[in-house]
Amino acid sequence: MRAHALAAEFPTATLDTPALEAARLLAERDLPGLILVDDAGLPITILPGTQVLRLAVPTYCREDPALARVVDEAHADLFLRQLGGRTVRECLPEQQRELPVADTQATVLELAALMARTRSPLVAIVDDGRLVGAVTLQALLDRALAL
Amino acid sequence: MRAHALAAEFPTATLDTPALEAARLLAERDLPGLILVDDAGLPITILPGTQVLRLAVPTYCREDPALARVVDEAHADLFLRQLGGRTVRECLPEQQRELPVADTQATVLELAALMARTRSPLVAIVDDGRLVGAVTLQALLDRALAL
Numbered sequence: 586m587r588a589h590a591l592a593a594e595f596p597t598a599t600l601d602t603p604a605l606e607a608a609r610l611l612a613e614r615d616l617p618g619l620i621l622v623d624d625a626g627l628p629i630t631i632l633p634g635t636q637v638l639r640l641a642v643p644t645y646c647r648e649d650p651a652l653a654r655v656v657d658e659a660h661a662d663l664f665l666r667q668l669g670g671r672t673v674r675e676c677l678p679e680q681q682r683e684l685p686v687a688d689t690q691a692t693v694l695e696l697a698a699l700m701a702r703t704r705s706p707l708v709a710i711v712d713d714g715r716l717v718g719a720v721t722l723q724a725l726l727d728r729a730l731a732l
Numbered sequence: 733m734r735a736h737a738l739a740a741e742f743p744t745a746t747l748d749t750p751a752l753e754a755a756r757l758l759a760e761r762d763l764p765g766l767i768l769v770d771d772a773g774l775p776i777t778i779l780p781g782t783q784v785l786r787l788a789v790p791t792y793c794r795e796d797p798a799l800a801r802v803v804d805e806a807h808a809d810l811f812l813r814q815l816g817g818r819t820v821r822e823c824l825p826e827q828q829r830e831l832p833v834a835d836t837q838a839t840v841l842e843l844a845a846l847m848a849r850t851r852s853p854l855v856a857i858v859d860d861g862r863l864v865g866a867v868t869l870q871a872l873l874d875r876a877l878a879l
Contacts, residue, residue: 636851662876692809697789706764723762
């Protein structure tokens with residue numbers, strides 16, 4: 586089994602996608618993350634769902650969770666409003682880490698090794714420089730357990 | 733909205749749960765991770781799904797993905813067999829990081845801050861030392877976007 590057989594269509598976003606729209610995509614389609622692509626449609630990076638939250642949480646709360654408690658419940662409920670007007674570009678971590686991207690010929694073992702090393706439950710699959718889809722941890726486990 | 737209203741029952745495992753059973757739970761119930769509990773039922777840590785793969789991938793493949801390619805496709809397909817006889821205990825990272833655990837009174841903002849900081853799409857919710865369930869990134873986004 587190779588990556589092309591496991592890859593499924595997967596939603597993408599660009600650096601200019603509104604962060605709120607990214608949050609909606611993640612929630613509506615129950616995704617572990619989003620693939621970010623450049624203008625040519627090539628994957629730039631994978632944005633984990635938790636990193637969209639990062640942008641919505643004021644810095645002082647992020648560093649000290651006890652400070653998040655001083656925000657009253659009614660305001661806390663509306664924390665996603667912080668995303669208003671901001672884009673995915675601002676959600677990216679400062680340091681670029683190894684990208685979970687593989688080609689269509691990658692074996693199940695290669696995909697597993699990549700997910701384990703990058704701690705990404707999502708690998709973008711490219712063919713000759715073109716994004717063809719993604720393999721999720723779910724898809725990988727489902728197929729590997731069926732054998 | 734507070735954590736008790738968002739928390740849902742969530743599967744747990746112990747350090748002695750077979751790693752293969754953990755992989756099955758992750759796949760069948762489509763989970764981002766598992767809550768590991770001690771004999772008293774208290775959360776010890778959250779095991780991300782990708783870390784179960786870690787145990788199934790030979791060390792040399794993990795460090796150098798190119799080496800994973802030398803394993804032929806038929807053998808690569810069966811990589812999960814490496815989990816045979818091993819337990820969740822062996823999947824844990826060496827370094828213990830901050831635990832994504834909150835109490836039932838945590839606000840949505842506190843949960844978001846915790847998910848962002850620990851990069852965990854799953855927070856275990858405890859009440860008076862007892863595990864009552866978990867809040868997932870999905871549940872958090874669903875509710876916050878509905879407001």
